[in-house]
Amino acid sequence: MEIPFTKMHALGNNYVYVDLFQYYMEEESMSGIAKAMADVHRGIGSDGMILIHPSDKADVGMRIFNKDGSEGKSCGNGLRCTAKYAFENGIVSKPTFQIETKANIVQAEVFPNEGIVDYVTINMGEPILQRAAIPMLGDATEAVISEDYLVEDQSLKVTAVSMGNPHAVFFVEDIKDAPLYELGPVIEKDTRFPEGVNVEFIQVISEKELHFRVWERGSGITQACGTGACAAVVAAALNGRVSRQEDVTVHLQGGDLVINWAENGEVWMSGEARTVASGLFYYGREQIVESS
Numbered sequence: 001m002e003i004p005f006t007k008m009h010a011l012g013n014n015y016v017y018v019d020l021f022q023y024y025m026e027e028e029s030m031s032g033i034a035k036a037m038a039d040v041h042r043g044i045g046s047d048g049m050i051l052i053h054p055s056d057k058a059d060v061g062m063r064i065f066n067k068d069g070s071e072g073k074s075c076g077n078g079l080r081c082t083a084k085y086a087f088e089n090g091i092v093s094k095p096t097f098q099i100e101t102k103a104n105i106v107q108a109e110v111f112p113n114e115g116i117v118d119y120v121t122i123n124m125g126e127p128i129l130q131r132a133a134i135p136m137l138g139d140a141t142e143a144v145i146s147e148d149y150l151v152e153d154q155s156l157k158v159t160a161v162s163m164g165n166p167h168a169v170f171f172v173e174d175i176k177d178a179p180l181y182e183l184g185p186v187i188e189k190d191t192r193f194p195e196g197v198n199v200e201f202i203q204v205i206s207e208k209e210l211h212f213r214v215w216e217r218g219s220g221i222t223q224a225c226g227t228g229a230c231a232a233v234v235a236a237a238l239n240g241r242v243s244r245q246e247d248v249t250v251h252l253q254g255g256d257l258v259i260n261w262a263e264n265g266e267v268w269m270s271g272e273a274r275t276v277a278s279g280l281f282y283y284g285r286e287q288i289v290e291s292s
């Protein structure tokens, strides 16, 4: 099977994009194709696969599959790349338009320069703070703000936020000491989060600046997570550590995002989006039988 693709990244969070306006992919194959593409040795190598598809609710639709083939409901970096792709490829012709995800419909604005888009702003909508909707086990109606959280004999405080997908945010004194490898995979699969969780460690530098590292559900460590950066700013604001209604710069491993949790509750995210390559993926031909 020959699948046309474009590889794109936003702050190093890289996905293989397939344009379903041009190519038909069967629902049952999607997860397997995502895993095969993401394989760095036998595939293209990526944090997962993103499908750009027609939508009857918005101008364009987006679906995200993680490296392990699981499907997420939203992806902030993927939304910016999808907006770039949709504008540059004539799927939309206006600079402000709507994108449907499995979580919600968001508003995108692109800033083209001679037809090329390198910078995108997305209105991600309102964060979900109700515990049951994140979802996290416990008293359904409560928000989870700086709650005691014991994991691997370590006493932490968790703030949980959904940006359409679940995030568990932890404050650290120094981002260099964030226990990503040690606790990321354990918290991701903690049964207190019935759908798993994306795990973020943040260091507050000032009311307008954060350091950020992420262990993503289904993909492990990535250089950036857009929904995670939004969740981090919301979590920091809920704990009185950053300003609301003002731009907060989040320093991720792959670069910076600007996040603003506006007075009306909506979260705005601005940052780069880049194209890396395009070509054909020979699905089914790339698999090698293991020698015994």
Ligand SMILES: N[C@@H](CCC[C@H](N)C(=O)O)C(=O)O
Pocket: 013, 064, 066, 071, 072, 073, 074, 075, 076, 077, 078, 165, 166, 198, 216, 217, 218, 219, 222, 224, 225, 226, 227, 228
């Ligand atoms: N990298 C993304 C989030 C991708 C999905 C996530 N791993 C999940 O399963 O929820 C982003 O930029 O937001």
